[in-house]
Amino acid sequence: MSAIPALGSLWRALGERRVTAVSVLVVMLAWVGATEGGLVDDLFLPSPSSLWDGFLDLVENGYKSRTIWEHAGLSLERVLSGFVTGALVGTFLGLAMGYNRKVEAFFSPLIEFLRPLPQLAYLVLLIVWFGIDETPQIILLFLTALPVSAIAAMDGVKGVSVLRMQAARSMGASEWQVFRYVVFPSALHEIFTGARLAVGVVYATLIAAEIIAGSTGLGWMILDAGRFLRSDYVFVGILAIGIMGLLLDRLLLAIEHRVVHWAGRD
Amino acid sequence: MLDSDAVKGWLVWGRRQVRRSASALRDRAETGLHGPHWLSVLSVVLVFFAWWFVHAFALVPEVLLPGPGEVGATFIDILRNGYRETTLWQNSAATLWRCGAGFLLACLTGVPLGLAMGYRPRVRAACDYIVQFMRPLPPLSYLILLILWLGTGDASKIALLYLTAFPIVASSAMAGVWTTKLERIQAARALGASETQVFRYVVFPSALPLIFTGGRIALAAAFSTVVAAELMAATDGLGWMVFSASRFLRNDVIIIGIIVLGILGMVLSRLVLVLDSRIVHWRGVE
Numbered sequence: 001m002s003a004i005p006a007l008g009s010l011w012r013a014l015g016e017r018r019v020t021a022v023s024v025l026v027v028m029l030a031w032v033g034a035t036e037g038g039l040v041d042d043l044f045l046p047s048p049s050s051l052w053d054g055f056l057d058l059v060e061n062g063y064k065s066r067t068i069w070e071h072a073g074l075s076l077e078r079v080l081s082g083f084v085t086g087a088l089v090g091t092f093l094g095l096a097m098g099y100n101r102k103v104e105a106f107f108s109p110l111i112e113f114l115r116p117l118p119q120l121a122y123l124v125l126l127i128v129w130f131g132i133d134e135t136p137q138i139i140l141l142f143l144t145a146l147p148v149s150a151i152a153a154m155d156g157v158k159g160v161s162v163l164r165m166q167a168a169r170s171m172g173a174s175e176w177q178v179f180r181y182v183v184f185p186s187a188l189h190e191i192f193t194g195a196r197l198a199v200g201v202v203y204a205t206l207i208a209a210e211i212i213a214g215s216t217g218l219g220w221m222i223l224d225a226g227r228f229l230r231s232d233y234v235f236v237g238i239l240a241i242g243i244m245g246l247l248l249d250r251l252l253l254a255i256e257h258r259v260v261h262w263a264g265r266d
Numbered sequence: 267m268l269d270s271d272a273v274k275g276w277l278v279w280g281r282r283q284v285r286r287s288a289s290a291l292r293d294r295a296e297t298g299l300h301g302p303h304w305l306s307v308l309s310v311v312l313v314f315f316a317w318w319f320v321h322a323f324a325l326v327p328e329v330l331l332p333g334p335g336e337v338g339a340t341f342i343d344i345l346r347n348g349y350r351e352t353t354l355w356q357n358s359a360a361t362l363w364r365c366g367a368g369f370l371l372a373c374l375t376g377v378p379l380g381l382a383m384g385y386r387p388r389v390r391a392a393c394d395y396i397v398q399f400m401r402p403l404p405p406l407s408y409l410i411l412l413i414l415w416l417g418t419g420d421a422s423k424i425a426l427l428y429l430t431a432f433p434i435v436a437s438s439a440m441a442g443v444w445t446t447k448l449e450r451i452q453a454a455r456a457l458g459a460s461e462t463q464v465f466r467y468v469v470f471p472s473a474l475p476l477i478f479t480g481g482r483i484a485l486a487a488a489f490s491t492v493v494a495a496e497l498m499a500a501t502d503g504l505g506w507m508v509f510s511a512s513r514f515l516r517n518d519v520i521i522i523g524i525i526v527l528g529i530l531g532m533v534l535s536r537l538v539l540v541l542d543s544r545i546v547h548w549r550g551v552e
Binding site for chain 2: 120
């Protein structure tokens with residue numbers, strides 16, 4: 001008897017989460033009802049049980065001779081190599097652009113052109129130039145990460161308070177010291193923000209690149225499974241891509257909190 | 267693809283963070299160029315010179331990199347006669363139509379939902395997890411599902427662009443509501459404003475700058491997604507043109523496609539900026 005009032009108070013304590021719980025429940029019930037009840041063909045929308053079976057199958061037997069972990073690992077490797085190179089070069093370029101107006105004037109037309117350009121448009125050209133192995137994909141991701149990081153770093157440097165720089169100079173800091181101890185730490189928050197953005201864009205681009213011109217990786221797996229109407233594999237792949245993207249973002253956020261612990265305390 | 271203000275608007279999610287960085291959200295509506303203009307001109311000239319140089323001295327095979335002259339000639343040819351029976355205008359129009367249709371549908375539904383999510387905690391509790399689940403998903407990953415469901419026609423592409431833009435627009439409208447200063451709402455209430463009036467005259471105008479920022483990000487995302495979608499399954503559009511040209515090693519057509527796409531992308535983002543500074547003239551004025 002006493003369990004019911006306890007449950008009732010727990011229910012009340014959940015607050016707004018009750019609405020979320022009900023909403024999730026409704027969506028889940030609709031999914032189960034539509035698939036298990038036979039309203040929707042398994043071909044279009046797999047039921048929860050066949051989704052789970054598909055996942056186990058992908059983990060144990062893999063898809064086309066590679067397990068889902070191997071596909072995910074290959075995708076991750078590409079994302080990281082493209083992102084790290086692009087973000088490093090972009091950040092250095094952005095720091096220089098923020099610090100020196102001549103450098104900015106020189107590079108900004110190129111960056112401004114590259115930025116809104118759909119990445120996939122030049123993938124085609126890169127494939128014609130470099131073949132269809134890893135090289136064009138990594139160059140593509142490099143070119144994707146570069147403008148995002150450069151603009152973030154440039155804005156970071158431009159946002160440094162002039163007062164601080166003047167204070168450091170008036171106390172006799174050299175130009176290098178001003179950069180190392182004032183400008184760089186102040187810009188670091190923006191640089192990390194740019195890095196998180198860049199990872200997101202690079203990740204989305206990679207999946208697209210794998211779908212269009214890949215033979216391994218999660219993006220390719222989805223496309224190939226879709227061609228054979230294995231929608232259970234497609235769903236598992238989409239979920240895996242979503243989870244991996246989320247983890248990448250969270251990882252960078254954790255690093256940012258570690259490194260830039262002074263952010264937002266002005 | 268994203269501007270600094272957009273960066274901030276995009277990453278600022280938690281309610282507390284929104285309040286804290288509300289001042290940081292004051293946008294530079296004009297991303298004007300700083301520094302000597304001749305250097306910018308010089309860099310563009312240098313790129314073209316390098317292109318000409320590589321071509322003139324045949325450092326790479328002609329097939330891989332056609333010269334500026336050939337590309338110019340092909341450009342005029344595509345304008346007049348078209349590429350495989352579709353002119354450049356038709357292809358550009360097809361791309362812009364898909365992009366615009368998906369984006370506008372997303373705005374029409376995403377903005378009201380986002381506003382409601384920001385204003386009513388219950389609505390947020392019911393819908394937020396769906397939006398937050400969709401946000402980190404690369405759009406192309408579910409294109410194959412949409413093709414499976416809706417076929418290879420325009421419907422699946424417009425649905426894809428809708429789903430690309432929707433979570434961005436909805437999240438930014440929600441974040442926009444949170445930037446409203448509590449004092450303003452209280453002041454309006456104290457002066458006897460009704461609930462609708464508070465929403466219409468206080469909350470909505472305060473949310474509008476972030477809604478526009480979100481719209482700009484969403485449009486950029488939709489624009490790069492539309493090209494990817496056309497690469498996969500289309501019979502017209504700029505993405506299709508580029509992809510089809512690559513099959514026939516028509517690198518001149520590819521280069522034209524890239525340049526046209528780059529210019530279109532710049533024009534689109536400028537357009538939203540101009541609309542933004544016209545409509546949200548109070549942005550950054552506190």
